[in-house]
Every structure is written in structure tokens, then in C-alpha cells.
Amino acid sequence: MSAFAERLVDRQLGMIGPAVPYVRERELRIPVSDGVVLLADLYRRPGPLEPRPTVLMRTPYGRDGLGSLIGSLLARRGFQVLVQSTRGTFGSGGQFRPFLHESPDGLDTLDWVRAQEWCDGRVSMVGPSYVGHTQWAIAPYAEPGLCSMNADITASEFTSTFYPGGAPGLLNLASWVNQIGRQERSGAVTGFLATPVFSRRKRRAVAALPLQAADVALTGGPVVFWRDFVEHAERPREFWAPAEHDGFDAAAMPPVCMVTGWWDLFLDRQLVDFTALQRGGATARITIGPWTHGDRGSLSTIAHEMVHWLGRHLHGEPGDDRAPVRVYVQHADRWTDLPCWPPPDASPTEWYLAPGGRLRAEPATSRELDTFVYDPADPTPSVGGPMLQPPSKQHDNRPVEARDDVLVYTGEVLENDLDLLGQVSAVVYVRTAGQQGDVFVRLCDVGPDGASLNITDAMHRLAPEREATSPDGTTVVRMALGPTGYRVRAGHRLRVQIAGAAFPRFARNHGTGERMSAAVSGQPIRYEVLHGPEHPSHVVLPHHP
Template sequence: MARFTRLAGLIADKALGLPTKAVPYEVRKDVAVPMPDGVTLLANHYRPSGHDEPLPVVLVRVPYGRAGAFGQLFAAPLARRGFQVFMQATRGTFGSGGQFRPFTSERDDGLATIEWLRKQPWCDGRIAMAGGSYFGHTQWAVAPYAEPPLTCVMPHITSANMTDRLFYEHGVPQIHTALSWSATIGRQERPGLLSSLPDPRDRARVNRALGRLPLQAVDVQVAGAPVPFWRDFVAHAEPGDTFWSQADHDADYGRMPPVSTVTGWWDLFLAGNLADYTALRAAGVEARLVVGPWIHGEPGELRTVAQTDAVWLEHHLNGGPAPTGKPVRVHLQQASRWLEFDNWPPEDVRETLLHLGRGGRLVTRPEESAEPSRFTYDPADPTPTVGGPLLAPPGKQADNASVEKRDDVLVFTGPALGGDLDVVGPVRATVHVRTSLPYADVFVRLCDVDTKGVSRNVVDGIQRLDPRLSADEPGPDGVRAVHVELFPTAYRFRAGHRLRVQVSGGAFPRYARNMGTPEPFGIATEGVSCDFEVLHDADHPSHVAVHVR
């Protein structure tokens, strides 16, 4: 068995791109940690063999299991490098007591675990945390509050703010992500060898369920039983509901220890991840960032996580050399090269405005006069989305022909580029709209049209219009300037290609359809069509702002 474990470790290290290193270690399973409310959480404790002295601890708090693939990917590789790792199952998962209601108890449970660890004779008081996605969130839930501070953290592919950046992106529920994840966590502990593996039928189940109304109980259709997270997600989406404030930890970045973070241009956490990095550096926190051409959990992303974690921990826990190169390293898509910067956003870029013009053109300056462009959004036939940042494939870039031929999508295309154009940094849009209803969404997408005319998405963003949310009321003519934050990017538009901007009233099923009424999205069954006028003249200069390098 020991020989098999060593062989499995060598294979895992090779897959992760880690130098082969085999420090012997022991695993103590089912270590019980009491919580203040009487619940007990279980963990697996990895410790280098033959060491009696206190050592620092790398804490990993995960809802997907302490052993199996997650143990092999996120704990064992660090243990083979001589680190002491404490991998804990979060509340209500894989033997830990209590109920798993995601994002609601991680601060209290995490702080109690850290306090317990520091009292153990095998812990020297120094604690780091590691992991991505949900167990990146478990780091944000405690790192700003731990006293004394943690030594360092590595919150990858995650965000300090879960409400505005993920659950309800700029007011719009991300239902595809929420239901897909609900399906996963709702079934992950059921008996059977294959219960924890991805099921190719899940995607079809989720899409079918999201096509039904109301959405309140569709978790049963994909998971076979109610899932507490989905019920919380649909019950607490209304303006002013403070339920999810316990999931947001971006109030004081200055209290964070040194941070190393990895994400991908097609990762659904990207925008929040980069906003966190910028805020950390502004607060004076030591931080590093890697952004690659990946969707959430892609193998290349996981390899980079493993490699950067090993260097970060060796430096901060063992006094090893600091990471080399500039603190920001990003992949320039369509150019097959990496760029390094001192800061994000980079400083050596200039803002360029792409104005919506007459006849579906993108122009360099607003036109003196132009008739508004019009479309109607019908929630009974919601505008679909293809590609983009999703929880799992299919995502990334896709042919947008099926969307762009619809009557409810406006398309504005620029001239063929005379040379390569590198867009690096934030992307934002301002769209002047008049809507027949006060409840509506504005979705903007920037695309790359190749020399054959194929249009592929690059970045996009959405903004909800809701009189209960927005402080900027329409003007006397009923027009409002809607500011849409698209995802940031580093992308080369090649010579001969064209830039294209889409404007529409939604992107379903990635986002919940806007029913045109104030009814909560989880119980809504009847919608009202909304007429849009998009103005793009000198007095209403609708545009997309990109940063060009």
C-alpha cells in the first residue's frame, strides 16, 4: 500500500508540474475540532514523519471531502514537500456535524478552528491557508479577522464579495452557476462509487430545470431533494436583503496577510478576483496575481495553483526565496505569450472609446445625429447566451452567430484592423437607453470577428435596472445612462479582424430572465415584454471603453 501511495504521489506531482519530492508523512484521520455551538468538525492531519517539534500549519477548509481526489490534489502534494497540512471538512459535509448552508458559517467555524490549532502542541502558532473556489472563500471568511494574523493565504479563483460579484452580478441572479453547483453539492455524499464524479447528464438536467417556472423548487429536479443553498439563493435576492452580508468580506483589505492568487480569463470569479487584488495592493498588502487562459478548475489553472502555492509557502513558512518576476503575470490571449506588470490594472495603457454608430457601425467618435436603435426583450423567449465564464464547460469563446441573428440583439461592428490590437485591462460600457418598463436588464458583449466573419465573444457584462436599486433616475426624456462593467481581459485582436459590440436585454440561462415586474425571481411565472431604445448620438454617446496597450 505504501508503494502504491508513493507511486500515486509521483503521478500527481507530474500532473501538477511539481518537482518530484517525497518527504515521508503520516496522516491522522478524523481529527475532531469542537465548535463553540457544540458541533464537531472533522479533519485529516498530514504531518512529516519523524518530527516531534511544533511546525507551522497549512489549513485547508473544504466542503467536497477530506480524502479522495481533493486530498490528493490539495493536501498530499504539500505534505510531500514537508508542510504540515490540516484538511478540514466544513460544517455539514463528509462527517462534520451540523447542516451545510454555504457561506453562512465559515467565519465563525474558521476562526474557532484557527484558535484550536494554535493550542495544539504540534502547531508553532503560524498558520497559512490554501485552496481555491469555495475553499478560497473560506480563507476570505477568516483572514481579515484572525488575531494574531495568519502568516499568508492563497485564495484562488474566488472573491471576497460573493453577493454583487457572483450570486447577483450587478443585481442579476446567476442562476446557471447557482443551480449547477446546487446539483453538485446536493448529490455529492450519496452512496455509490460514482456519486462524486461529474455526470454528463447534469448539464441537460440543469438547462431543462432553468427553462421552467417558477424556479423556487427546481433544485429537486436536479438534485432529487431540496438543497439549502438554492433555497437561500432564491429567497434572499431582493434589494435590501442583508442575508448574504455574511458572505462578503471586502470591508477591510488592509487586515489581510500576504496573498497569492490565481485565476483565469474565463473563470466566473475573475472580476472579483482582480478587484480584490487591486484593493489589496492599494491597502499596502503584499500580493501576487496570475491570470491564465482558463475556465473554472481547468487543469492548467490547477497546475498553476499547485506551483505557486509551493513557492509561496516555502518563502513565508520556511524562509525560502521569494517568488521571482513582477507581481502580476497575465496571459495575452490569441498571442500565446505572457505579460508581466507591477500593478493591475497596468499603467502603460490608454483608454479607447468604441462608439455605437448608425447602421450598426462602431465608430471612433459619437455622431452628431442618429436615430435610436430598437429591440424588444420578451421573457417568454429570453435572449440566449453562448460561451462566457461559466462554472464548467461549455464556456470560453463560442460562435455567436445564433445570438446575433436574433431581433432582440443589436450588433455594432468596427472596420477591419490594420494591425494587431492588444486590449489589456478593465472594459466598461455606457449605454443610453429608454425602456418601456422600469424593470429591465442591459447586457453588453464585446466580440472578435475573424476574417471569415465568425464572431466570438471576448468579454461581457450585465446591469439590472430596478427603481429599488438605482439612484440615478431617468431624465425628463425617459433616458438613462446605464453603466455596465464588463469582465477585464488581456486579448489580442489580430490584424484583419473586427471588433463587435452586442447590446441586448439578457443572457439566459446564465442569468435569470428579467420578467419586467418587481416579483421575486424565484416565484415569478408571468412576464411582460420590454421595449428598448438605445440612443447613440452626440448628446447620448453610447460606447464601450477598452484599454489598449
């Protein structure tokens, strides 16, 4: 990166102060236990080598680009940084099987770093998204432990993010598969570039059946990770066990700093990790802004938190008295500091499905039944939400709500602002033939102009072998919708949607019980959604005073 580009980056990120000179040693060769050699670049002070604390970053996206951006940014702030290409990427040996090799390769790399004359044994790790997951693959097992982690927009385990509620997160995975399948090809468009041509190609690929071959349509060739993703959709946790690091001992973890966004696909799981760390006695803090995954608006916060956390835990610089949790309340346009997550002063309020498509603060007094038919040949679409590529965040849901395969329940006009801060959940009593199908629940904010903007949602795939079903075939679906920080303004109304799909964000349910990877046909599913005194379907909202 040129000096001019570095100055521009510092200015864009609001990083002030003089830059420290550094040198970059390229393509250091790091052997791991099975004989594979991984390549890395070292950013260090000019002059003779001397033992210093080291920042480690392991990335599948190349040592240039994100690697050089973070490496040089930290080097200019006086940190020594090693940026390594993970197995099978950008010159490193072996085959890239995402998530599966990061723990053994990472621990071998950590041992190698600590054995070098330029490292004093103290090591911290940084990086967002997949780069953050490589930290989770090391930190719970490192002996001695890491000095600190900056694990942004990421999580300790894989399954719950990419198979949320048991339904494969199709469109986000297709975006990432396109990136990893094409990023090293000469002349290929890399990164998450949402060009119209790519967006159309991606949607065609995930709409075609069978899904097993979508990687070829996306990238022009097979991608092992895509085949792993679709082939193991029915029992994902078993296959992805090597990628799951959520059984960590919080008391043994290093200090962890996190930045994420209300519209990030890892948010749910990242807050589970944060809560476990905090309750288990670890030093942890988190910032949640109004951002999507990798949102440009988040970059300055990520950079400043990273430099501050590393300075504190590697160089002994003073800390601050900031609260452990800092969140942005959307549409209230304010930041709020909290001592913990979930917010201790949020009170749960229940809103019940009621006759006539109403949403009420008290249960209905009569038994009611609403029906719709979901057709896998024309799966219910979705708009907005925590997507890797636009359209993400909030969008007007009225075109979707007008479909006859979507149930809509709307509350009265609010007399006062309603601040929601914490975990949203839902309980839905549903009947389908053979307990087949998906249940998608979305909470919306309806403005005076009628626009219905999504706040949060969740998907649940019914599984007869694990569902609790009553003799009349009714299943009680209990769902944790995504957490939120959101003000529903006075004069607005709350709305709940219930549907049998949110396509192509989630893979369609074929209604036949066939494996997702090979299914080429489907069967319509009739849904009955019950509400009333015996079946009090409702959402639980975290009202924050």
C-alpha cells in the same frame, strides 16, 4: 492516495525532487463555539509530535478528493497540513449553509490549531474556489494574523459574483447546487461533470417556473442554499452580509498569492481584491491565465505558486523577483509582467455605437434610436463566457446575433493588431417601459470568416428605485465589463452586442416586477437604445501598447 497515484500527480504537475515521507491522522475532532464538532485529517512527519508551522485547508468537498490531493501534495514537499470538512459536510456536525458559518467556525478552528502541541503558532491557509473563500472568512479577523494565503479562483465576497449587475447568475449556481446537493449520496455523480444527461436536466430545471423548485429537479430533493439564493435575489447583500469580507484592512492582511483565469467567474471580484491589497500596502501577487474555473491547464501553476509561497512565508525559503502581476495575452500567445493592476500604460479608447449597426472611433453626429423587443417566454440565449461547465470561454455568436432581439454594432477592419489589457466598460443610453428589464452588453472579435467570438461581457438589471432616469425616461447604464487580456488581430473587426437577456446564464427578467423565486409568467419589454451627440452610447477599451 496510493504511492503510484502520488507519483503520477507529481509528474502531471511538474513537481520534481524526492518526496518527503508523511503520515495521515484521520478524523481529528475539533469543537467550535456552539458545540458542533468538525472533523479534520492531519498530514505530518512520521515520528514524535513536534511543534511546526501548519497549513490549514477548510473544504466542503470532503477530506478525500481535493482535500487529499492538496494535503498529500504539500506533505510530500515537507509541509504539515490540516484538512478540515466544513460544517455539515462529510462527517462534520451541523447543517451546511454555504458561506454563512465560515468566519466563526474558521476562527474557532484557527484557535484550536494554535493550541495543539504539533503547531508552533504559525498558520497559513490554501485552497481554491469555496476553499479560498474560507480563507477570506478568517484572514481579516485573525489575531494574530495568518502567515500567508493562497487564495485561488475565489473572492472576498459572494454577492457580486452570483448576482452580477443585480441579475442572478442562474446556470453557474445550478451547477454548484447540483454538486453540493448530491456529492455525499451513495452512487451519485459528483463534481462538475458536464455529462449530456446532466446538462439537459440542468437546462430543463432552470427553464421551468417557478425557480424556487429547481433544486428538486436538479438534485432530487430540496437544497437550502438554492432556496436562500432565489428567495433573496431582490436584496441579496442584506442576506449575505455574513459572507462579505471585502471591508478588510489591507495593511493588516497577510501576504496573498492568487491564481485565476480570464474565463473565471470570480475574476472581476478577485482583481478588486488584489488591487485593494496592493494599494493598501499588503504583499500580493496574481497570475491570470487563459483558463476557466478549475481549468486543468491552471493546476500546475496553482500547485507551483502554492508550494513557492508557503516555502517562502512558512519555511523561510528565498523568494523571487517576479513582478506582482503576470498575465497571459490571449491570441498574442505571450505572458506579460506588470507592476500593478490595472496596467499603468493602458490607454482608454472609446468606440461609439453609430447608425446602420456600425461601431466607430468617434461619436455619431445625428441622434439615432434602435429598438428591439425582449420576450421572457423566449429569452435571448447566450453562448460561452465564464461558465463552470461547457460551453465556456469563446464561441461563435452569429446564431445569437441573427435574432431580432439582439442589436449588433460592428467596426471597420483593423489595419493593425489591437492589444486589450485591462478593464473594459460600457455606457448605454436605454429606455424601457417603467424602467424594467436587463441590459446585456458583449464585446466580440469578428474574424475574416465572419465568426463572432466573445471577448468579455456584463449584465445590468434595471432597478427604478436606484437608476438615474431623465424626464424622457432615458436611463444611463454604466457597466464594468469583465477585464481582459486579448489581441484582436489585424484583419479582424470589433463588434458590440446589446440584448435584454443572456439565458440561462442569467435568470430571465419577467418584466412584471414579481419576485424571481415565485414568478411563473412574464411580460415582453420594448427597448430603445439611443446613440448620437446627446446620447453617446459607447464602450471603453483598454488599449495596451
